[in-house]
Amino acid sequence: MADKSKSAARIRxxxxxxxxxxxxxxxPRLNVFRSLSEMYAQVIDDQAGHTLVSASTIDSELRSKMKGLNKTDQARLVGKTIAERAKSKGVKLVVFDRGGFRYTGRVKAVADGAREGGLEF
Known part of the structure; x- marks a missing residue:
């Protein structure tokens, strides 16, 4: 029987x-992962196999800024933060990897925040 779960379809x-x-x-690749309550973003150099920078809604640095924000606004803040951290490492151009998620809602908010922060993709 075929596996028809949402998570398995996303992985495919x-x-x-x-x-x-x-x-x-x-x-490098800007990878986004969306869980039910959190957002994670990483800038990854696949040739070297290294994560250059990362940001997520569980970062203690971001937690204080997220008080009173909804999930979409939190995702936009993660995007801005990942852009700032990437620019500090000298990264301006990235390839966006939506991770199998639809490009809408919180995934789009991370991308928009990264663009506002100065990343180009």
Missing amino acids: RHARVRKQIAGSAQR
């Missing part, structure tokens, strides 16, 4: 996307 979509895109030192 992500695998298809990852066949097409990969991050490099010049243009």
Whole structure:
């Protein structure tokens, strides 16, 4: 019987996307993961296999700024933070990896926040 769970379908979509895109030192991959309550973002150099910078809603630095914000606004703040941290490491160009999630809601908010922060993709 075929596996029809949402999480398994997302993993299959992500695998298809990852066949097409990969991050490099010049243009690393901005990966987004959305859980039910949190958002995570990483800038990854796939050739070296290293995470350059990361940000999430569980960062103690961001927790104080998130008081009273809804999940979408929190995701936008994660995007701005990942952009600031990436720029401090000298990264301006990235490839966006939505991780098999639809490009709407919180995933789009992370992308918009990263663009506002100065990342180009």
